[in-house]
Amino acid sequence: MNSEESAENSTDAENTDASEGQTNDSENPEKPDIPEEQGTKVLVAYFSATNTTQGIAEHIANGLNADIYEIVPEEPYTDADLNYNDNNSRTTIEMNDPDARPAISGSVEDMEQYDIVFIGYPIWWGEAPRIVSTFVESYDFSGKTIVPFCTSGGSGVGSSATNLEQLTDGADWLPGKRLNGSDSQDTVMEWVNGLGLDFGE
Ligand SMILES: Cc1cc2nc3c(=O)[nH]c(=O)nc-3n(C[C@H](O)[C@H](O)[C@H](O)COP(=O)(O)O)c2cc1C
Numbered sequence: 221m222n223s224e225e226s227a228e229n230s231t232d233a234e235n236t237d238a239s240e241g242q243t244n245d246s247e248n249p250e251k252p253d254i255p256e257e258q259g260t261k262v263l264v265a266y267f268s269a270t271n272t273t274q275g276i277a278e279h280i281a282n283g284l285n286a287d288i289y290e291i292v293p294e295e296p297y298t299d300a301d302l303n304y305n306d307n308n309s310r311t312t313i314e315m316n317d318p319d320a321r322p323a324i325s326g327s328v329e330d331m332e333q334y335d336i337v338f339i340g341y342p343i344w345w346g347e348a349p350r351i352v353s354t355f356v357e358s359y360d361f362s363g364k365t366i367v368p369f370c371t372s373g374g375s376g377v378g379s380s381a382t383n384l385e386q387l388t389d390g391a392d393w394l395p396g397k398r399l400n401g402s403d404s405q406d407t408v409m410e411w412v413n414g415l416g417l418d419f420g421e
Contacts, residue, residue: 260420261333262286266340267352269297272371272401273340279408280338280369284419287334291355294323304345311344320350324358331359336367336417339384343372343398348380353387362390365417369397 262284266277274290281288301310314320331337339356341348348370366388368381381396397411 260335260418262336262338262419263289263328263331263334264338264340265289265291265328265355266338267291267293267342267349267355268340269302269342269349273342275401276369276371276399276403276408277338277340279403279405280340280412283405283409283412286338289328291351292325293351294325311349314350315345315347317350321354321357322349322351324351324354328359331361334364336365336419337361338367338369340369340371341380343370343375343378343380346375346378346380348384352384356384356387361388365392365394367394367397367415367417369399371399371401 264277264281264284264286266273266289268274268277268290277288277290280286297310300306303309304311306312314322339352341352348368366385368377368384370377370380375398377396377398381393385391385393394415394417399408399411
């Protein structure tokens, strides 16, 4: 009984300290060291109109054994929609309007569980397609690390990722990366593994 009481007392004392916010790990060296990477979950989300970005997204997801999510437009993009030589095509109209937010079909199941979210897209007129804006505005990314990547006909990532970043709050965005649609899984994973992120594997 006595020993139980003294154990209770010492617990109380610790609780008092903690409630005052006076203790931390460095003052409590006997506390077990729980690795921070435990339970790190990665999502690879992508939009791809002609499957180029999809290939890169699959390389990342396979390489990391991560979940993958395709951003699917409610209204699919036809070849005519994708015609950038037509001033009146759907993509031209959308990209001329920074506030355009094409609707997405479906959603990520339990976005909250993810710590790191890769977001991939093709470059359209130097930017991310507006549907990617719809995507980033649809979730709370605070506390998450976001890794933007893109494919293109030659343009770099430009300001596409930093423009997306402005649409989110409290997320840690890494610099965007342009990849070649033909990049091998090894090439893609070389970039991924060089990001300095702890994927918890
Ligand atoms: C509407 C539209 C605009 C595009 N604008 C650019 C551009 O500004 N710069 C560029 O290098 N490529 C541009 N492209 C080419 C795509 O970025 C490239 O083909 C990309 O890899 C396609 O990816 P996806 O197959 O995942 O959709 C454009 C393509 C489309 C359909």
